[in-house]
Amino acid sequence: MKRLYPDIGCSDDGYLETGDGHTLYYEVSGNPDGIPVLYLHGGPGAGLSPNYKRFFDANRYRIIGFEQRGCGRSKPFGNLENNTTAHSLADIQRLRRHLNIDQWVVFGGSWGATLALLAAIDQPETVQALILRGVFLGRQQDRDWFLCPDGGGAQFFPEYYEQFVSRVPPPVTTEAICAHYQQEFAGNSDVSRLAALKRWYVWEERLSRVNLPPGTGDITAHYPIPLMTSLAKLECHYLANHCFIAENFILDNLHRIAHIPGTIVHGRYDMICKSDAAYQLHKSWECSDLLIVPEAGHSTSEPGIAYALCRATRDMSRFIREQKK
Known part of the structure; x- marks a missing residue:
């Protein structure tokens, strides 16, 4: 046709x-x-x-x-x-x-x-x-599933989760993770800020599919800085505010x-x-x-x-x- x-x-x-x-x-x-x-x-x-x-x-x-x-x-x-x-x-x-x-x-x-x-x-x-x-x-349990230590991602991908929260001061909670990353994203050091944006972005990438193509979610890979920036900053902003x-x-x-x-x-x-x-x-x-x-x-x-x-x-x-x- x-x-x-x-x-x-x-x-x-x-x-x-x-x-x-x-x-x-x-x-x-x-x-x-x-x-x-x-x-x-x-x-x-x-x-x-x-x-x-x-x-x-x-x-x-x-x-x-x-x-x-x-x-x-x-x-x-x-x-x-x-x-x-x-x-x-x-x-x-x-x-x-x-x-x-x-x-x-x-x-x-x-x-x-x-x-x-x-x-x-x-x-x-x-x-x-x-x-x-x-x-x-947008409920607490939905945010926790993605971010907190008892969530699905943390339980199925513990080694990746450890990298994601490695710099978050204990106790590690959804709120603590968001607060930490918001502070990192607003920092004056370009190197530290980009590293934090990448850690957030890669965490989501690793959870996104059952089978990741080679290189996807690799913390050493290069990702588009604009996409890393908008996704990490806005996602953290909304989750920190309980999606408003x-x-x-x-x-x-x-x-x-x-x-x-x-x-x-x-x-x-x-x-x-x-x-x-x-x-x-x-x-x-x-x-x-x-x-x-x-x-x-x-x-x-x-x-x-x-x-x-x-x-x-x-x-x-x-x-x-x-x-x-």
């Missing part, structure tokens, strides 16, 4: 002023008459990956991506001022209005899944459906999105976002479907995760078309 829109490169991109010191980069591609879908990247601070559009059929979707405050091509880079969850939720609605979209599908992975759920809870009338990957609910949401806020407010259809994709062996979070979300959200992907971790680079997401967007587009008939 011939594709109507074979080139899914950017058909439109630009910058959107927030009015409080930030400028957001966004891009739009795919079918201009297709189902609007907002892609929310993870991190916080990861930015848009070069191949994020591969999850969507460009004939069926109008694909919208933007880079959240402080990362990627958004400006000022690495800035933490006016950078909270509430600001990000306001940015999502600002972009929707700028593009004259009444309702869209929201697709988010990891921290992007958190934002997607919060955006739907905040303004459910603007969300047609949700597609989530690697669910992170009340404990259990998402599960306590799921009644607001009970009517919205959603698909949840989660790797069985996700060491960054615990599988139980995806299961608890599914049990509390009656219009959701849950797919636990075997032999997969957190990353969209794992074949099982990528396939499940492509299938989810395909099935959701069919469901939406049927609903319109």
